[in-house]
Amino acid sequence: MFKLLNANFYKLKKDKIFLVMILISFVLSLFAVYRYQSMVDSIVIDRIITEYMANYFGIIIAIFISVYVGKEYTGGTIRNKIISGHKRMHIYLANLIISIFAGLVLEAIYIGTVLLFGTKIYGNLQQLMSLGEIFLYTILIVTVYCSIYNLITMFCSDASIALVVCIILFVTMFVVNSIVSQKVNTSKYIVSTYYDEQGQHVIDKQPNPNYPEEKELRIYKTIYFLIPTGQADVVHMACSESSIIDEEKVNKIKENLTEMPKYALGLILVSNIVGLYFFKKQEIR
Amino acid sequence: MEYVLEANNIVKKYKKNLVLSNLNLHIEKGAIYGLIGKNGAGKTTLMRVICGLQKTTNGTYTIYKISSESSKIIEARKRMGAIIESPSIYLDMTAEENLKIQYKILGISNYKSIYDILKLVGLAETGKKKVKTFSLGMKQRLGIAIALAGNHDFLILDEPINGLDPEGIIEIRELILKLNKEKNITFLISSHYLDELSKIATNYGFLNNGQIIKEITSKELEKNCKRIVEINVNNVEECTKYLKNEKIDFEVITDKLINIYDKVNISELVVGLSNKNCVINDFHEKEETLEEYYINLIGGNNNV
Numbered sequence: 001m002f003k004l005l006n007a008n009f010y011k012l013k014k015d016k017i018f019l020v021m022i023l024i025s026f027v028l029s030l031f032a033v034y035r036y037q038s039m040v041d042s043i044v045i046d047r048i049i050t051e052y053m054a055n056y057f058g059i060i061i062a063i064f065i066s067v068y069v070g071k072e073y074t075g076g077t078i079r080n081k082i083i084s085g086h087k088r089m090h091i092y093l094a095n096l097i098i099s100i101f102a103g104l105v106l107e108a109i110y111i112g113t114v115l116l117f118g119t120k121i122y123g124n125l126q127q128l129m130s131l132g133e134i135f136l137y138t139i140l141i142v143t144v145y146c147s148i149y150n151l152i153t154m155f156c157s158d159a160s161i162a163l164v165v166c167i168i169l170f171v172t173m174f175v176v177n178s179i180v181s182q183k184v185n186t187s188k189y190i191v192s193t194y195y196d197e198q199g200q201h202v203i204d205k206q207p208n209p210n211y212p213e214e215k216e217l218r219i220y221k222t223i224y225f226l227i228p229t230g231q232a233d234v235v236h237m238a239c240s241e242s243s244i245i246d247e248e249k250v251n252k253i254k255e256n257l258t259e260m261p262k263y264a265l266g267l268i269l270v271s272n273i274v275g276l277y278f279f280k281k282q283e284i285r
Numbered sequence: 286m287e288y289v290l291e292a293n294n295i296v297k298k299y300k301k302n303l304v305l306s307n308l309n310l311h312i313e314k315g316a317i318y319g320l321i322g323k324n325g326a327g328k329t330t331l332m333r334v335i336c337g338l339q340k341t342t343n344g345t346y347t348i349y350k351i352s353s354e355s356s357k358i359i360e361a362r363k364r365m366g367a368i369i370e371s372p373s374i375y376l377d378m379t380a381e382e383n384l385k386i387q388y389k390i391l392g393i394s395n396y397k398s399i400y401d402i403l404k405l406v407g408l409a410e411t412g413k414k415k416v417k418t419f420s421l422g423m424k425q426r427l428g429i430a431i432a433l434a435g436n437h438d439f440l441i442l443d444e445p446i447n448g449l450d451p452e453g454i455i456e457i458r459e460l461i462l463k464l465n466k467e468k469n470i471t472f473l474i475s476s477h478y479l480d481e482l483s484k485i486a487t488n489y490g491f492l493n494n495g496q497i498i499k500e501i502t503s504k505e506l507e508k509n510c511k512r513i514v515e516i517n518v519n520n521v522e523e524c525t526k527y528l529k530n531e532k533i534d535f536e537v538i539t540d541k542l543i544n545i546y547d548k549v550n551i552s553e554l555v556v557g558l559s560n561k562n563c564v565i566n567d568f569h570e571k572e573e574t575l576e577e578y579y580i581n582l583i584g585g586n587n588n589v
Binding site: 003004006007010011014015016071075076077078079080081082083084085086087281283284285 | 299333336337338339340359360362363365366367369370371372373374375376377378382385386387389390391392431435
């Protein structure tokens with residue numbers, strides 16, 4: 001497999017789409033840093049760091065994988081690898097590894113640029129998640145996205161079809177997440193504070209009428225943790241809310257951060273086992 | 286006899302569609318094996334199966350005596366290169382970069398021989414030109430160069446001259462002959478251009494309805510091909526009477542043209558016809574072409 005990785009890295013180095021994606025990630029990071037300048041008091045840098053993963057990464061890596069890996073099928077170069085005597089499992093895994101590597105490079109460029117220019121404006125990271133933890137979650141989510149898109153590209157066996165399918169999937173997951181996230185992250189109680197007639201500070205805690213029932217919430221949570229847009233949102237929410245001291249929210253975030261990786265790992269495992277199984281049986285044209 | 290490839294009762298089905306049906310094939314070392322068959326006969330499918338791109342439904346094949354059922358078949362495939370349908374190349378890269386990738390896939394870390402391969406296929410001077418700007422012939426030659434990387438001694442070429450201009454066809458033909466003679470590379474080539482194939486092939490396999498219906502060497506083919514004597518006469522009626530009388534196999538083509546399929550003594554024929562007041566105005570001796578041989582083999586034009 002080392003030979004295949006060597007060839008893939010060489011190809012990646014020459015790949016124009018990858019260069020374009022690097023440029024886009026860099027521009028997005030600068031845009032994110034300067035976009036929130038007017039809200040410098042209410043925005044934490046953690047939020048900006050994870051915004052790329054939550055909003056843009058899914059589509060950027062979809063384009064990259066469907067074109068980079070898809071071209072192997074469309075151009076027929078995957079045949080050279082099989083005829084040269086490489087095992088199909090190795091070919092599939094080499095493509096996955098190179099996709100994850102490319103995804104991490106894109107993430108690193110974004111996060112690095114934000115840290116470089118953003119810390120001067122927004123200060124250092126907040127306490128809820130360390131940079132190391134953010135990186136670990138990033139690796140996890142990048143792997144989930146790459147596993148799914150790699151599987152789709154293998155099934156489509158055509159760069160343009162894979163591109164359309166991956167983009168449609170991302171948009172669908174993005175929309176689903178925006179609905180589900182709202183439900184999952186709603187507070188159980190609406191907390192309001194006021195001063196009574198005696199001038200005493202009162203905290204009023206009323207049940208939230210929009211809070212879903214237990215069964216409904218479990219379904220929403222499953223969907224939320226199962227889709228990569230939801231998984232990225234879990235991390236993004238944790239980073240966005242890190243300055244809030246509301247105990248219920250903090251507990252919820254911590255609970256989500258513990259639950260989500262189980263689903264993500266499951267998704268990685270299932271998509272790659274399915275991908276490897278079908279790729280082994282696939283009739284290459 | 287040393288065979289590079291032997292296929293034994295290969296069956297390939299796509300759902301209910303039977304493409305290869307108990308196919309048997311034998312390719313000797315150093316041969317240029319021409320695989321002939323109409324569209325949909327199963328030529329490309331056979332090549333895909335041999336290259337490991339698709340699995341057989343039944344039957345086995347051996348490459349360098351290693352069975353397709355053995356896990357070592359992967360090692361045997363390392364000795365072969367192939368172009369199936371179109372050359373497998375990266376269009377956004379140069380010819381050299383394409384070869385470099387293939388070298389990396391094969392685990393060759395010394396790139397010195399890249400220039401030699403490019404020179405061999407006539408692409409040494411392409412420099413930084415991207416492959417997407419290459420002509421079809423150049424792409425085809427690059428495909429062959431990639432298939433050659435790693436000192437392969439068995440090449441499978443599926444329709445290598447499809448879409449090429451006459452110059453490109455000559456280039457590929459000469460390249461194949463050069464590689465066969467100088468490097469003793471064995472070829473399995475499918476082509477619709479039978480005339481062109483007949484210029485290079487040393488062996489033929491005729492594929493029809495998923496089966497090899499005949500395997501023959503070019504020398505045997507030469508012997509088997511019928512010689513036809515085409516005569517233009519002034520009196521077809523008298524001529525046919527004479528030929529029937531002499532029990533000579535013939536066919537009337539037009540009111541003046543007759544094809545004679547048996548061996549005839551020309552002097553006797555001329556004298557014999559002259560005695561019947563029939564004069565031969567024109568006379569040609571034709572040899573049955575590969576195309577005609579193939580058509581006769583599969584049962585006439587209706588089957589093409």
